[in-house]
Amino acid sequence: MKRIAFLSLALIIALSVVLAGCSKPASKGAAETKGKEKDGQKVLTIARSGDVLGFDVHNHGTTSTESVHVNMFNYLVKKDRDGKFQPDLAVSWENLNPTTWRFKLREGVKFHNGDPFTAADVKYSLERVAKDAKLVEYGNYKQIKEVNIVDDRTVDVITNEAEPVLLSRLSRLGSSMLPSKYIKEKGFDEFLKNPVGTGPYKFSEWIRDDRVTLVKNNDYFGEKGKWDKLVFRSIPEEATRVSELLTGGVDMAVQIPPTDMKRINNLDSTQTLSGPSTRVMMLALRTTSGPTADPRVREAIDLAINKKALISSLFEGDGKETLTPIIPGIFGAKPDLFGKSNYNPERAKQLLKEAGYEKGLTISFTGSVGKSLKDKETSELIAAMLEEVGIKVKLEILESSKFNDKRNAGTTGDMFLVAYSNSMFDAALLYKRLNPDTGYNNPEVTKLLSDAEKNMNPGEREKNYQQVQDILAKERPQIYLLQLGANYGINKRINFTPRIDEITYADEITLK
Known part of the structure; x- marks a missing residue:
């Protein structure tokens, strides 16, 4: 009966994909934002x-x-498509000693409200994220001890210890520069309602769960924006995103299901683009309480999951099995853990018996919809696979923002599904979520990660991270499933090349 249940769910998922292709067309209202120009605007x-x-x-x-x-x-610094550091708000930098980095700031930069960008904004921005433990990105910036203002155009970033990846930290999310004067005068709540930056586009409107609208910043210090207006629409349902693209409601859609790519490519006006990503889909398991605190249960969950079936049935074969979150090409990768799986349902049943669950057990499992490609369907299929070995699953599927709230609050139950990318291109980044997500605490792992974080010798750092991966592959506080590809659908009127970091810079998208 369990096998029938598994096959039935797989059939339901397959039928839902077919039915998604029959979705009703986008509404007229949705299509009003499309077009090469609207009221003379791009x-x-x-x-x-x-x-x-x-x-x-x-x-x-x-x-x-x-x-x-x-x-x-x-x-302060940005990375180009090749991963090389380029000037942004800092025009130059130098490592004065292992704990001091000096940055020379660009002149003539203004925030969207007209305030000049100065060293005071750098100090405020970096010290805020480095000192407030309640902030999500605190773990990636707490290495910064302080920022010293040398003059209005020069700052020294002081780290607690030697910091081999500071430039990588300062060229990714969590390191954007905030307007200190504006926030001091108006308060942070007002900033959140009317955000102000230095970028090529400025805030116009946010309709929650619907769209964010930005308009060109004519006072931008660099090359002026290529678009008069940007509209980022929130469409969690994959079928609706595809329908909006096909009917001209949007110019580009992310996370295109592999099953819809042929349909998009069959139209004269649309096409799909695919590229690699650093994103790895994984399960995070609570290691401090409940049944998943037992390493035998965690191993049984791993052995119950047929990754090849996940990849073939949900991703049309576009994915790669993995026993590590650090894919080849990321610093610290251990290639012999990539492209492998541990599927062994009979051994999973034996492990459960050894753990005292011969008659089965129940776990709570939190999944999301719209957070990553096929996340809902992946959660459902994993739940069915676990049922096959005697693990009953209480599955809760949440919309993306509610899922994030629950994950950050630590209330996701025994296990949750997530897909993390690596914007730092360094093993250091992904392990920042290891303890918060799972409660996992292994002194050996803690020491290895701490040593790697401050080691200026690349070879030694790499070995530290590879040792961590070997330990985690055995102890399984996280169960790594597959590397995801990145699929986009675009209107053929635009030029677009996917980035491996999956970040969308509007000015890298141009009209033909």
């Missing part, structure tokens, strides 16, 4: 899988929110 409309989490650049950890923020705010 408008770019992008369909995303979820809404922004807000405009506190330090208090989120999601690529989708950052894809809006990068068009409004600037970092």
Whole structure:
């Protein structure tokens, strides 16, 4: 009966994909934002899988929110498509000693409200995220001890210890520059309602769970924006995103299901683009209480999951099994853990018996919809696979923002599904979520990560991270499932090349 239940759910998922292709066309109202020009303006409309989490650049950890923020705010340093550091608000930098980095700031930069950008804004921005433990990005910036103002155009960033990846930290989400004078005068709540940055586009409107609208900043210090208006629409349902693209309601849509790509490519006006990503889908398991505190139960969950079936049935074969979150190409990767799986349902049943659950057990499982490609369907299929070995699942599927709230509050139950990308391109980044997500505390792992974080010797750092991966692959506080690809659908009127970091810079998208 359990196998029948599993096959039935797989059939339901397959039918839902087929029915998604029969969705009703987009409404007339949805299509009103599209077109090469509207009222003489160049408008770019992008369909995303979820809404922004807000405009506190330090208090989120999601690529989708950052894809809006990068068009409004600037970092000190940015990375190009090849991963090389380029000037942004800092025009030059040097490492004076292992704990001191000096940055020379760009002149003539103004925030959207007219305030000049100065060293005081750097000090405020970086010290805020480095000192407030309640902020989501605190763990990635607490390495900064203080920022010393040398003059209005020069700052020294002082770290607690040697900091080998500071430039990487300062070129990713969590490091955007905030307007200190504006926030001091108006308060942070007012900033969140009317955010102000230095970027090529400025805030116009946010209709929660519907859209964010930005307009060109004519006073931008760099090359002026290529678009008069940007519209980021929130459309969690995959079928609706595809329908909006096909009917011209949007110019670009993210997270295109593999099953819809042929349909998009069959139209004269639309096409799909695919690229690799650093995003790895994984399960985070509570290690401090409940049945998943037992490593035998965690191993049984891992062995019960047929990753090949997940990839073939939900992703049309577009995915790669993995036993590590650090994919090849990311610093610290251990290639012999990539491209592998531990599927063994009979051994999973034996482990449950050894753990005292011969008659089965029940776990709570939190999943999301619209947070990553096929997240809802993946959660459902995993739940069915676990049922096959005797693990009953209480599955809760939440919309993206509610899922994030629950994850950050630590109330997701025994296990949750998430897909993390690596915006730092360094193993250091992903392990910041290990303890908050799972409660996992292994002194050996803690020491290895601490040593790697301050080690200026790349070879030694790499070995530290590889040792961590070996330990985690055995102890399984997280169960790594697959590396996801990135699929986009676009109107053929635009030029777009996917980035491996999945960030959407509007000015990298042009009209043909």
